Amino acid sequence: MAKKIIDIRGVSKSFGGKTVLKDINLFINQGEFLTLLGPSGCGKTTLLRMIAGFLQPDEGSILLDGKELGDTPPHLRPLNTVFQRYALFPHLDVYDNIAFGLKLKGVPEDEIEKRVRKVLKLVVMSDYEDRDVETLSGGQQQRIAIARAIVNQPKVLLLDEPLAALDLKMRKDMQIELKEMHRKLGITFIYVTHDQEEALTLSDTIVVMNEGRIQQIGTPIDIYNEPVNAFVADFIGESNILNGTMIRDRRVSFIGHDFDCVDEGFGENTPVDVVVRPEDIYFTTEAAKTQFTATVKSCIFKGVHYEMFVDTDTGNELMIQDYDPYPVGSTVQLYIDPDDIQVMKKERTTNALEATVSGEGSIELLGGTFECNTAGYTAGDKVRVEIPFDAVDLQDDCDAGELTGEIHFILYKGDHYHLTVKIDGGGALYVDTNDIWDKGDLVGVKIPKKKIRIVGAL
Amino acid sequence: MIRKILCKGYLAVLLLALYAPIAIIAIFSFTEAKVLGNWTGFSTRLYQSLFMGGASASLIKAIENTLSIGLLAAAISTLLGTVSAIGIHNLTARKRQVITFVNNIPMLNPDIITGISLFLLFIAFHFSQGYLTVLLAHITFCTPYVILSVMPRLTQMNPNIYEAALDLGATPAQAVRKVIVPQLWSGMLSGFILSFTLSIDDFAVTLFTKGNQGMETLSTYIYADARKGGLTPELRPLMTVIFLIVLILLLAFNLRTIRQSTNKR
Numbered sequence: 001m002a003k004k005i006i007d008i009r010g011v012s013k014s015f016g017g018k019t020v021l022k023d024i025n026l027f028i029n030q031g032e033f034l035t036l037l038g039p040s041g042c043g044k045t046t047l048l049r050m051i052a053g054f055l056q057p058d059e060g061s062i063l064l065d066g067k068e069l070g071d072t073p074p075h076l077r078p079l080n081t082v083f084q085r086y087a088l089f090p091h092l093d094v095y096d097n098i099a100f101g102l103k104l105k106g107v108p109e110d111e112i113e114k115r116v117r118k119v120l121k122l123v124v125m126s127d128y129e130d131r132d133v134e135t136l137s138g139g140q141q142q143r144i145a146i147a148r149a150i151v152n153q154p155k156v157l158l159l160d161e162p163l164a165a166l167d168l169k170m171r172k173d174m175q176i177e178l179k180e181m182h183r184k185l186g187i188t189f190i191y192v193t194h195d196q197e198e199a200l201t202l203s204d205t206i207v208v209m210n211e212g213r214i215q216q217i218g219t220p221i222d223i224y225n226e227p228v229n230a231f232v233a234d235f236i237g238e239s240n241i242l243n244g245t246m247i248r249d250r251r252v253s254f255i256g257h258d259f260d261c262v263d264e265g266f267g268e269n270t271p272v273d274v275v276v277r278p279e280d281i282y283f284t285t286e287a288a289k290t291q292f293t294a295t296v297k298s299c300i301f302k303g304v305h306y307e308m309f310v311d312t313d314t315g316n317e318l319m320i321q322d323y324d325p326y327p328v329g330s331t332v333q334l335y336i337d338p339d340d341i342q343v344m345k346k347e348r349t350t351n352a353l354e355a356t357v358s359g360e361g362s363i364e365l366l367g368g369t370f371e372c373n374t375a376g377y378t379a380g381d382k383v384r385v386e387i388p389f390d391a392v393d394l395q396d397d398c399d400a401g402e403l404t405g406e407i408h409f410i411l412y413k414g415d416h417y418h419l420t421v422k423i424d425g426g427g428a429l430y431v432d433t434n435d436i437w438d439k440g441d442l443v444g445v446k447i448p449k450k451k452i453r454i455v456g457a458l
Numbered sequence: 459m460i461r462k463i464l465c466k467g468y469l470a471v472l473l474l475a476l477y478a479p480i481a482i483i484a485i486f487s488f489t490e491a492k493v494l495g496n497w498t499g500f501s502t503r504l505y506q507s508l509f510m511g512g513a514s515a516s517l518i519k520a521i522e523n524t525l526s527i528g529l530l531a532a533a534i535s536t537l538l539g540t541v542s543a544i545g546i547h548n549l550t551a552r553k554r555q556v557i558t559f560v561n562n563i564p565m566l567n568p569d570i571i572t573g574i575s576l577f578l579l580f581i582a583f584h585f586s587q588g589y590l591t592v593l594l595a596h597i598t599f600c601t602p603y604v605i606l607s608v609m610p611r612l613t614q615m616n617p618n619i620y621e622a623a624l625d626l627g628a629t630p631a632q633a634v635r636k637v638i639v640p641q642l643w644s645g646m647l648s649g650f651i652l653s654f655t656l657s658i659d660d661f662a663v664t665l666f667t668k669g670n671q672g673m674e675t676l677s678t679y680i681y682a683d684a685r686k687g688g689l690t691p692e693l694r695p696l697m698t699v700i701f702l703i704v705l706i707l708l709l710a711f712n713l714r715t716i717r718q719s720t721n722k723r
Contacts, residue, residue, distance in 0.1 A: 052621075052625060053624075054621055054624075073624070073630075074621070074624040074625050075624045075625070075626075075627045075628055075629055075630075075633075076627075079625075080625055080626065081621075081622070081625045083618040083621070083622055084618070085616055085618060086616075087616050087618035087619045087621070087622040088619075088622075089619060089622070089623075089637055089640075090616075090619075090641065091640040091641065091643075100623070100626050100628075100636075101626035101627050104626065104627045104628055104632065105627055148626070149625075149626075152626065152627070
């Protein structure tokens with residue numbers, strides 16, 4: 001049984017009223033390569049900086065080897081960090097940069113020299129010890145930054161997007177070297193990145209984060225093959241994310257067809273999200289195997305494979321990757337293996353919100369006033385309301401609606417877009433639409449009177 | 459061709475206008491005549507009298523005051539300015555803008571106004587005026603320049619290096635000493651030199667803050683001396699020596715920069 005080296009318990013953090021991390025619970029085993037993965041602003045760097053001691057959690061605690069770190073300052077924590085932009089000391093040469101930590105600890109000079117030479121060999125920079133760090137290339141600087149951290153033999157090495165500033169080729173090489181270094185040193189690595197491919201390549205365990213919450217923890221294979229929700233499926237690799245209905249155990253319906261699958265326990269006729277990876281949709285010429293047909297809309301050569309977009313017979317768009325191209329305009333026969341269909345519980349099926357009845361026939365919702373049937377309630381009542389995803393009307397003109405907001409997250413679901421709209425002044429609405437919006441677009445929000453349904457008092 | 463001659467000629471006239479006054483002082487420092495402009499034969503007597511104690515005690519005292527005030531004011535302003543710059547750098551963008559603006563005002567403010575307002579301040583608080591008030595006044599007008607010369611170094615600095623030092627086991631004080639200060643060193647040095655020259659150069663502020671107890675710096679001494687009737691002849695070799703020191707320092711500084719940039723390459 002692996003030993004927990006770091007244990008994060010119920011950690012929350014907010015900056016100026018904005019919640020950055022919300023109730024994070026996570027443990028990291030001795031010797032593990034763990035990656036915090038998420039889009040920018042998801043809180044992954046904040047979490048890393050808390051472990052390093054540069055930030056204090058508002059709530060919760062972080063334990064190292066079973067002992068609470070509390071407000072132990074960074075210089076007393078047996079952890080070392082590799083910073084995103086190297087953060088080498090420009091006034092010191094390579095040797096003195098690496099020896100910096102050891103000199104502070106009062107390690108004898110001959111011991112320092114031995115250890116510096118050893119790590120320089122490990123990062124393949126042996127002949128560079130007298131060089132000025134500013135004369136080194138980005139990749140070389142990064143190696144020195146890694147050497148400077150591991151020479152102190154930390155219990156845990158924290159890496160904050162260490163490869164983000166390198167070009168693609170160099171990044172790939174460094175990934176392999178990092179993995180090799182991790183194997184040789186046996187130190188626990190906590191790695192922060194927004195690059196899903198990097199995370200899949202390097203990690204023993206991936207923690208997918210979004211909006212300050214952990215979405216999923218698992219091995220790269222688990223995360224890729226069995227994403228727990230639409231966000232993870234969309235963020236990791238390419239995917240077709242579709243609305244579906246679980247007819248019964250091992251039988252799911254989506255894109256207008258019924259399929260066998262391997263998932264159980266969702267109940268009967270339950271709305272679900274279905275994920276199918278583009279490489280898991282197969283072409284066939286056998287009528288017996290064919291599950292549905294489609295028309296090829298586009299076909300692009302991507303190096304290893306072709307990427308095709310097809311319109312299914314029921315009007316859904318799917319992305320397919322295959323080694324063989326199919327001509328645009330041709331009709332193709334397709335099937336999906338039961339193993340390759342990932343069924344996920346829907347996080348929500350409607351907008352469920354809290355509102356206040358503000359008068360006869362009007363309610364206050366998310367800071368705006370909407371018309372609505374308020375029969376049975378009086379002004380001042382707090383009520384629970386439901387608004388279907390497709391009832392929300394988005395307008396180009398910010399002044400056109402009762403509320404204004406910003407398109408925050410876009411998910412394509414085969415025949416429509418599922419948007420998350422952040423409402424100015426707090427809160428969010430989920431919207432199904434056929435219109436094309438871009439992330440960051442500012443919109444006016446309208447909701448027709450009939451579509452707002454009061455479901456009960458609070 | 460004519461164009462070339464015109465260009466060279468223009469440059470020559472320009473340089474002549476700039477350096478002729480200094481050259482005249484230097485030339486006439488090697489003659490004994492009391493009045494500037496009279497050549498009474500080559501002599502190094504003025505130099506001898508300047509360095510061997512022939513010059514008036516009050517001139518020597520003024521030189522000492524100028525140098526000690528210059529060095530002290532420069533050192534203290536450099537310290538204050540550097541600490542302030544680090545503080546200002548760590549403020550939020552909005553506060554930083556406000557403070558930077560406030561910092562710029564004393565630099566644009568005419569010296570005469572700085573001088574009079576400090577004079578009134580010292581009077582109001584019944585501060586007896588003399589060496590200390592001049593020193594305080596010089597620190598006051600030098601510090602903003604130090605802040606101004608240190609700030610760009612801070613903005614250029616990788617914001618993570620302070621944290622990197624902490625991460626490697628340095629206490630906050632060690633991190634500042636071993637990592638931040640070496641980064642700011644060149645800014646601090648130019649702030650120091652700037653402060654020193656500003657202090658030596660200053661006349662208006664010093665005049666209003668030196669009081670009437672006979673405390674003089676070189677600039678106020680020369681002013682008083684000139685009003686009494688002609689410059690003391692020893693001032694000629696003194697000016698020449700000061701000019702030479704500045705020239706040598708400037709050459710050394712430039713040579714060092716050139717050598718550094720070739721080393722880098």
